[in-house]
Amino acid sequence: MPALFPTTRRSVVQALGSSDAGERTRAFDTLVAIYWKPLYKHARMTWQRSAEDAEDLTQSFFARMYERESLAGFDSSKAAFRTYLRTLFERHAANESKAAARTKRGGGSIALDFDEAELELAAITDASSPEDLFYREWVRSVFAVALARLREGVSDEQFAIFDAYDLSGDTAISYRDLATRFNLRETTVTNHLSATRRKFRESVLDTLREATATDDEFRAEARALLGLDE
Amino acid sequence: MIPDPMVARLRQVAQQPDLAGTPYTIVREIGRGGMGVVYEATDARLDRPVALKVLAFELSSRAAAARMRDEARTMARLEHPGIVPIHDFGELADGRVFYAMKLVRGSTLRDHTQQPHSRADLLRLFLRICETVAFAHAAGVVHRDLKPENIMVGSFGEVLVMDWGIAASIDSPAGVAGTHGFMSPEQMRGEPADRRADIFALGAILRFIATAGDTRVPRPLAAIIAKAMSADAGQRYGDAAELRADVARYLDALAVSAYRETFPERIGRWTRRNLALVSIVIAYLIMRLVIFFWLHR
Numbered sequence: 001m002p003a004l005f006p007t008t009r010r011s012v013v014q015a016l017g018s019s020d021a022g023e024r025t026r027a028f029d030t031l032v033a034i035y036w037k038p039l040y041k042h043a044r045m046t047w048q049r050s051a052e053d054a055e056d057l058t059q060s061f062f063a064r065m066y067e068r069e070s071l072a073g074f075d076s077s078k079a080a081f082r083t084y085l086r087t088l089f090e091r092h093a094a095n096e097s098k099a100a101a102r103t104k105r106g107g108g109s110i111a112l113d114f115d116e117a118e119l120e121l122a123a124i125t126d127a128s129s130p131e132d133l134f135y136r137e138w139v140r141s142v143f144a145v146a147l148a149r150l151r152e153g154v155s156d157e158q159f160a161i162f163d164a165y166d167l168s169g170d171t172a173i174s175y176r177d178l179a180t181r182f183n184l185r186e187t188t189v190t191n192h193l194s195a196t197r198r199k200f201r202e203s204v205l206d207t208l209r210e211a212t213a214t215d216d217e218f219r220a221e222a223r224a225l226l227g228l229d230e
Numbered sequence: 231m232i233p234d235p236m237v238a239r240l241r242q243v244a245q246q247p248d249l250a251g252t253p254y255t256i257v258r259e260i261g262r263g264g265m266g267v268v269y270e271a272t273d274a275r276l277d278r279p280v281a282l283k284v285l286a287f288e289l290s291s292r293a294a295a296a297r298m299r300d301e302a303r304t305m306a307r308l309e310h311p312g313i314v315p316i317h318d319f320g321e322l323a324d325g326r327v328f329y330a331m332k333l334v335r336g337s338t339l340r341d342h343t344q345q346p347h348s349r350a351d352l353l354r355l356f357l358r359i360c361e362t363v364a365f366a367h368a369a370g371v372v373h374r375d376l377k378p379e380n381i382m383v384g385s386f387g388e389v390l391v392m393d394w395g396i397a398a399s400i401d402s403p404a405g406v407a408g409t410h411g412f413m414s415p416e417q418m419r420g421e422p423a424d425r426r427a428d429i430f431a432l433g434a435i436l437r438f439i440a441t442a443g444d445t446r447v448p449r450p451l452a453a454i455i456a457k458a459m460s461a462d463a464g465q466r467y468g469d470a471a472e473l474r475a476d477v478a479r480y481l482d483a484l485a486v487s488a489y490r491e492t493f494p495e496r497i498g499r500w501t502r503r504n505l506a507l508v509s510i511v512i513a514y515l516i517m518r519l520v521i522f523f524w525l526h527r
Contacts, residue, residue: 120231143240144232166243169235187274190255197243201324204244226245 009206013071013081013213027210032062032110033145034211037117038137039089044121046130047093055114061092062110074213080221081213082138139225142211146203153203154196157182161189162196201226247284248324254282262286265298265395270333273317280317284328295327301395302329304371312362314390334390339381339435343442352439353481358389360432360474366391367425367470374423376431377412378438415461425470426463432473433458433466450480453489 015027036058043054065071065088074084120140128136151159161178164170175193179186205222212218232240245267246256257270260281271282285298299319306316318330336342343352359381366373373380374396382390410418414430417423437455440447447455454476460466467473476486483503485491491499501508 116231123231123233139241140232140237143237143244146244147232147240166239167236169239194249194255197246198248198250198323200240201244201246201248204240225241 009209011081011213011218012210013074015210016071028062028066030145030207030210031065032112034138034141034207035085036062036110036112037120037141037144038134039086040112040114040117041121041124041137042086042089042130042134043093045124045133051114051118055112057089057093057096058112059110060096061089064092076214076217080217081211082135084213086134138211142204142207142225146200146207149203149207150196150200153199158192158196161192162200165193166197247282247322247326247328250323252320252322254280254330256282265294265301266328271330273330279333280330281314281333282328282330284322285326295321297395298327298329304394305329305331308366308369308371308394310362310365312358312365312389312391313394314392334382334384334388334392336382336384336388338379339383339439340378342383343378343439346443349440349443350481352442353477355383355389356432356436356439357474357478357481359391359435360470360477362389362391363428363432364470364474367428372423372425373428373431374417375409375412376428376435377409378435379409381435414463416463424463426466429458429466429470429473430460430463432470436473436477448480449495450486450489450491451477454480454486457488 012027012031015023016031018024018027039061040054040058043049043057044051049057074081078084079087124133150162154162161182164178164181165173165175175186175189178184178189182189184192204225208221208225209218212221242259247267247269249256249271253273253275254271255274257272257279259267260270261268266283266285269282269284271280272278273280283298285294302316302319305313306319309315314331314334316329316331319328321327339355342355359376363373363376371394373391373394375393376391380391380393382392384390412431412434414423414427417427433455436451436458437447440451440455454473457476458466458473467476472487476488479486483499485496485499
């Protein structure tokens with residue numbers, strides 16, 4: 001039986017400890033891409049921080065993480081990496097003085113689209129628990145990163161077909177409609193869709209592997225995200 | 231920005247099985263069961279629709295794969311008009327096992343009873359369920375999870391018993407399996423479930439059918455249900471054929487084995503069974519009375 005969750009990636013927790021500076025930078029970028037929005041929204045929704053405060057906290061948190069080996073204390077037997085990072089963020093928020101955070105702001109800050117995060121916050125209407133909210137936003141981030149990677153990994157035509165059939169929400173669209181629209185044979189449309197879906201799944205699993213610390217955690221998250229547990 | 235509905239769709243796409251190397255193309259998801267997800271798919275080799283059952287990710291283990299294989303083999307072995315034929319079995323590129331079967335277009339028995347049907351029509355469907363279960367029992371297989379959701383009524387009137395996922399050999403030991411409301415007391419206690427557990431579930435299905443349109447159940451039918459669902463397995467019908475025979479007798483207005491009727495009830499049943507003859511005799515007597523009074527006025 002082949003591996004159920006095959007992936008070539010490794011955890012950002014391990015990659016951040018690499019002796020290769022390039023790998024460390026890539027791992028840090030991935031860490032930020034997956035986690036900044038859930039953490040920012042956590043600060044905004046759970047602590048009711050102002051947008052400016054939450055931006056400062058998010059920026060200073062990742063800046064500190066880059067400068068120090070903050071993940072060295074992570075113990076995978078005690079908590080999932082996602083939970084550990086949130087706890088670190090909460091600790092950081094408690095310790096960080098507003099003035100210190102503002103000093104950090106503007107000097108070497110990471111380019112993050114806080115306006116987009118605010119738009120997403122405005123769309124949240126239900127009152128979830130902080131844990132549920134954080135998990136939901138984390139799932140959204142994992143899919144967003146996986147989707148962005150997919151866009152780079154397939155042709156424009158393949159992505160456009162995937163977008164029209166799987167992402168648009170148009171349930172009435174058929175393979176035949178797409179074949180007409182893209183001037184392709186119907187079998188080519190289904191082949192493109194199959195290949196793109198396969199790549200998307202691989203992309204999700206790769207992103208999940210990077211976002212988690214251990215193989216067990218990765219498998220548990222993959223089962224929760226791709227299995228029947230809703 | 232990825233809105234919630236798109237997250238849900240992406241999740242569904244990521245869950246879809248990897249059908250590379252197979253002749254199947256997914257059309258849509260049609261259901262989720264205890265073991266897996268069922269998709270409507272197209273078999274490109276024969277250009278025909280099929281139903282693909284794929285093991286759920288969360289259950290992807292050697293033990294679960296073996297159970298799925300056993301289910302496919304059980305269904306393949308039970309060649310009967312009331313059991314969906316299996317076309318194919320295999321392992322996907324993503325490691326999950328699957329099997330392909332005939333796509334049944336229709337509705338579950340639960341949905342079917344939402345439409346207006348006479349009790350007699352529904353009872354005739356029940357007879358066919360009993361025939362399928364009796365066939366499985368004769369082949370040494372106990373279903374163990376009979377319920378309205380696992381019965382399909384096809385658009386051509388066919389009645390199919392589905393989901394043999396927890397079916398087992400009559401002799402095999404079994405843990406707690408089944409669905410509350412249709413699970414026998416011995417199953418709930420985790421004891422081995424033999425064919426009498428299926429008889430209990432058939433009794434529960436019969437009760438579901440009998441009360442679908444009208445909660446007032448005739449005494450003979452209520453007695454059949456009570457006997458099939460007896461808490462003591464030894465008091466139930468000995469097999470599905472025996473249960474079927476009693477329901478058929480009820481439909482034909484004959485005396486059922488589960489109910490000792492009173493004399494007026496016997497007269498009433500005899501009258502219903504011989505309604506045409508009784509009508510002719512009554513009409514004849516009325517005519518004789520009319521002639522008698524006309525002659526003696």
